[in-house]
Amino acid sequence: MKRKLVILGGGESGVGAAVLAKKKDYDVTLMDESSLKEGYRSELQKAGVLFLEGGVNEDELLNADEVVKSPGIPEKNAWVKKLRAKGVSVISEIELAYRHKGESKIIAITGSNGKSTTTSLIYHICKTAALDCALVGNIGYSFAKQVAEDPKPLYVAEISSFQLDDIVRFRPDVAVLLNITEDHLDRYDYRFENYIRSKFRIAMNQTSGDYFIYNLDDDVIIQYMERNPIHSIQLPMSMKQKVNQGGYIQNDEMHVKTGSEEQSMSVYDFALKGKHNQYNTMAASVAGATMDIRKNKIREAVQTFENLEHRMEPVATVRGVEFINDSKATNVNSTWYALESMTKPTILILGGVDKGNDYTLIEDLVKEKVKAIVCMGVDNSKIHAAFDGITRLVDTGSAENAVQAAFQVAAPGDVVLLSPACASFDLFSNYEDRGKQFKEAVKNL
Structure with a gap:
């Protein structure tokens, strides 16, 4: 018997999940309460995926073996409540992608601010070093669709708290947590603690061989880590103190060290300007170093990066x-x-x-x-x-x-x-x- 998978939500992530599920021989149906964009509709037709728009088939939804929920659908949604009440497994698209990625590695980036910039810069570092990789996740291209259509040995993924809320086994080889400030509280019962916990899910399945890059100057992150141990290799970054492993900036000089290799570079050489971008650049450089990318390639990428549309x-x-x-x-x-x-x-x-x-x-x-x-x-x-x-x-x-x-x-x-x-x-x-x-x-x- 094929596993019955229902996809709830027909945006970028939902369509990507449907395409991957079809390819992996699930019995898959996509449902969306509103109408689908023309491009997504034709993608589903081309992939041979059954879909229902403008409504939900309750029987089919509640009898699914598993449901992939769009990150835009909140817990308080009536269908999600019914699924929870019945005990149906609800996962996110990144969880489905993770299950089918094979031996590929993942660098996953989250944080309240700077995610897209840092993710794009890490991708630019990896491309500059000629690594065969893809840019996926919250930045605009579905992780699941990439796995289905053009799998790569490395995925650089921007991950939102909404995507992390419904992971089960998702485990990045390198997790980056840039900062945590109050955001999306309407989705977290207006409790900051719920949002913090959601962000830290990026590291929850990590093991002793994985890397966790985090901001040592962020009090919210540090207070949470004092109460909740992280099991992976910790690589802090700071502008306030030196660190033995990770990254720090002192006297306008960035120092990055993972293992025995150390690199330093003037902040005046960074393509990205502004103090917050020094953290983003540091995080990206430390991530690059964990991939054994040569120092001159990291330097070249940091100097040649072009900022994103709609971001300063x-x-x-x-x-x-x-x-x-x-x-x-x-x-x-x-x-x-x-x-x-x-x-x-x-x-x-x-x-x-x-x-x-x-x-x-x-x-x-x-x-x-x-x-x-x-x-x-x-x-x-x-x-x-x-x-x-x-x-x-x-x-x-x-x-x-x-x-x-x-x-x-x-x-x-x-x-x-x-x-x-x-x-x-x-x-x-x-x-x-x-x-x-x-x-x-x-x-x-």
């Missing part, structure tokens, strides 16, 4: 006003990092779907650096409550209006920074859509 991306300078697209900043900490790296007077575009944001985190930076805040959301009341009386506030309801309002406030030599600190689902389909509309509006000035 320079868009244009219009009549002396610089525009920066940081649409990927979907939480307050990301916006804090963006503001921290600003050296010119800043007009900040904020707003979107609030995930339980605490704006006091950026209050001092707003006082110090921000000339005006342009609100861009359906409901801007929380931003007004936080910043009324601190700086000038302007309300807008679209990317185009926000860019025009910011441009009117700005003077030559100023920066307009889109760093919303919120999810994008009120006015946009996702942060990429928000960033693209922002860039389009800047071009139309």
Whole structure:
């Protein structure tokens, strides 16, 4: 008898899981309560996967041997509650991919901020060293689909807490935990501890031969590790103290050591600027060193890396006003990092779907650096409550209006920074859509 697998959710990860499951001879059906994107629909048809859109077949769902749940579906979803009540095994797409990856290795990266940048940089280091690898996970390409269609000996995977929530055996050879700050609390019953525990699942199945790279300067991480032992080889990174193994930065010099090999490099040679990116670069360099990549290749990759779209991306300078697209900043900490790296007077575009944001985190930076805040959301009341009386506030309801309002406030030599600190689902389909509309509006000035 074939194992009966139901995929719940028909986005990138769900379709990838379906394609892999079909290839591995499961009896597979994909269900999505809304309609599928045309591209995904044709992919499923091509793979010969049965799918149901615009609804769920309850009997079939509850009689599955196992269900692969999209990371976007929360625990409080009615179908998930029914599956839990019946005791049906629910896993994530990365768990399915892990089971079928064979002997391949995984470098997995998580953290509240800097995941995409660090994952991309690790991938760039591996490619520079001519390793045969793929970039997968939360960064946009399904891990399961990669395993199904073009398996590689090494996967560099960006992993979100939502993906980690439903792993069972998933075990990366190298796990990277960049930082933990309050984010997605709406998914974790507004309990920070639940979110912290979720992030640490990246290391839960690791054994004594695996590596765990973590931020020694992050109090949340250290306090958790004091109470919950990690079984893998620990490689801390710090800007505050020297470490024997791992990475540290002192006097603008990065030192990386795994085993007996040591490497040093000036932070002025890093392609990525800003203090937060020094942590990202350090994490990526330590990860590269665990793969026995030569020092000169790590150095070359760190110097030649190009930053991601929607992450502190320079868009244009219009009549002396610089525009920066940081649409990927979907939480307050990301916006804090963006503001921290600003050296010119800043007009900040904020707003979107609030995930339980605490704006006091950026209050001092707003006082110090921000000339005006342009609100861009359906409901801007929380931003007004936080910043009324601190700086000038302007309300807008679209990317185009926000860019025009910011441009009117700005003077030559100023920066307009889109760093919303919120999810994008009120006015946009996702942060990429928000960033693209922002860039389009800047071009139309």
